[in-house]
Amino acid sequence: MTACSNTQESQQQHNEPSDAQSSTAELQRYYQQSLDWENCKSYTTTPRSEELFGAEGLECARLTVPLDYDEPEGETAKIGVLRRSASDEQARIGSLVLNPGGPGGSGMQSAAARVSGVKSTELGGKFDLVGFDPRGVGASTPRVECLTPTEKDAARQNSEVITSDGAVERIERENRRYAEKCAERSGEKLLANVGTASVARDMDVLRAALGDEKLTYLGYSYGTLLGNEYASRFPDRVRAMVLDGAVAPGEWDQTEMQLEQAAGFQQAFDSFAQWCARQQRCALGSDPDRAVQRFHEITRPLIGNPASTVYDGRKLSYADAQTGLVQAMYTKQYWKPLNAGLARLANGDGSTLLRLADLYHGRAEDGSYSNMMAAHQAVLCVDANRIGGRQQQRELNRKYRQAAPFTDDGHPISSARGRCAFWPLPETGDKPEPRPGKLPATVVISTTGDPATPYENGRELAEALGGRLLTYEGEGHGVFLGDNDCVNKAGTRYLVELQAPEQGKRCSA
Structure with a gap:
């Protein structure tokens, strides 16, 4: 472990928590711990991490934190940490700690993926690049686990239009069962303490353990x-x-966040349609004003009739077609494959859209999944204000469709509540006051x-x-x-x- 100062006295001073919430004697052992850096091989949890963690110069460690900060003498969690040390020790400033988002994203994988682009830059010379897997995520333990890979594949195949009372009841039963499985397989203690407030406190313990x-x-x-x-x-x-x-x-707030994202994705869709119309061949046609209509013509037939793919009998559902599009909206580098994928789908082949949806869901080619989406759901459900009754859900869905017309499936708006409505634990997120x-x-x-x-x-x-x-x-x-x-x-x-x-x-x- 390296530090900004060479003296042990300064190291200990840096490790002492000054925040009132962290000044209790029970937390001192966490703030004063040392990290034992080692080869990253035992920290891999996905094929992608196996590919990334073998790079030269990477080392990993586990940070111990309380599972519940109100019970610091109780159960603990282990936070996976990865670093690539600064290449210029004499000019080193300290650690640059990275979080890629999500929630549920692996900071270890994100840091490892950025090493090649950063190591020869000024940042790579003067900072240790550090990524950590937030509690419940990736290499950290315990992990949030909700569905098996087989169960996830099956859930993604459902393209039923949820309009009848019977369908709403059935979907809500499935969502309730999903929440129950998360609690059964992850443990209620983890789910109660997986929120952003706890992760922020973990980050301060990490700061101290890094010597910053x-x-x-x-x-x-x-x-x-x-x-x-x-x-x-x-x-x-x-x-x-x-x-x-x-x-x-x-x-x-789930309502505001979803509606803002809906508008953002529609804006991105419109930009994609304008770009596409300038290409020699555009699956959505040469008129951007008709792009949404053309997208509906290509994807709505998937409702009740998923498309074949080249992937071992797997099919593209309507839900996955929407997800594949959303994945492609995050970066322009996916616009060309999206255009090609929509053209293939118009001819009955859903392979490209399915692969884009797999990227979104964290599914590897071997059929395994990262736990990114499970952790995402868990954090969202304890952090954010939840949707109340079915009428509120229907109104949200109406506004969402209005903000993002490409999501319109052509059927009446559903009132089925999502998974957070049935979460077995209360909201715990404190709203930060800057x-x-x-x-x-x-x-x-x-x-x-x-x-x-x-x-x-x-x-x-x-x-x-x-x-x-x-x-x-x-x-x-x-x-x-x-x-x-x-x-x-x-x-x-x-x-x-x-x-x-x-x-x-x-x-x-």
Whole structure:
């Protein structure tokens, strides 16, 4: 374990928690622990992690934290941590801790995937790149587990239109059973403590174990909410934060989030349709104004009649066709395969759309799944305000369809409530209250064509944190450390020199 200071006294001083919530004697043993770094082979949980974790220079460890911070002497959780040490030890500043979003995303895999692009940069020279799997996720234990791979495959095959009272009752029974299985297979103690507030406290223990007096953090998407939570709880422990693809401050309401995402995905669909119309061949036709109609013509026949694929008898359901489209909206690099996939689907082959849906669900080619979506569901259900009765659900679905016409299945709007309505544990999420007066300058990056977190969210978060907004005029979800030099230079200068970009700075695609 390395530290900002060479003296043991300074190391211990850095490890002592100053936040009132973490100052009890019972937590000292967590803050004063050392990480035992080792080969990452035993930390792999998916074929993707097996591929990534063997890269040169990576090492892994497990961080011990209380399963319930109100019972620090009780059960513990082990948090999987991965790092690639700074290449220039003399210039090293500290650790750059990364969270990729989700919730449910693996920070270990995300950090490992970024090493090749970062190691030769100034950030790679001056920071240890650190990713962690939040409690319940990936290599961390205990893990959130809800369905077996076979059960997940079966659930994705359902394309029933839920309009009759009988269908609503049946779907709600399935959703209730899903919630029960999560509790049975994960344990209620984990599900009760898997929320963002607990993860933020884990992150402060990690900061101390890494030997950093203050946290330098990079969060994408949901990771911006986690960063906001940390900054609200531990403002005096923040060195620098880059928050890319913002969840609006105080917004952890399922209705508002879903409607904002619906509008964002429709905007991305419209951009895709305009791009597609300029191609030599476009599956949605040459008129972007008719793209939604053409999409309906291609996908609605899947309702009750899934399409064949080349994947061992698997078929493409209507639900997976929608999911495949959504996956492709996150980044323009998927637009070409989406166009080709829609053309193939129009001819009866759903293979490409199914593969895109697999990416969204975390399904590998061998049929195994990451637990990303199970953890996502668990965090959402304890953090966010839940939908109440069926009438509220029907009204949400109506507004969602209105905001995103491509999702219209052509049938009456359903009132079947989702899984969180039947979650066996209460909501536990505390809404973070930013304290900008105690924070150093933070940088929020917001993309004008972001399908998942609308641009205005970034403006609101930057204002709430008293930070700087960096605008990226382009498409996609999460841009820092990608291909845009303007964004990368501004973000790097801030993280290294603590020089935030000027107010109102904009970067073009």
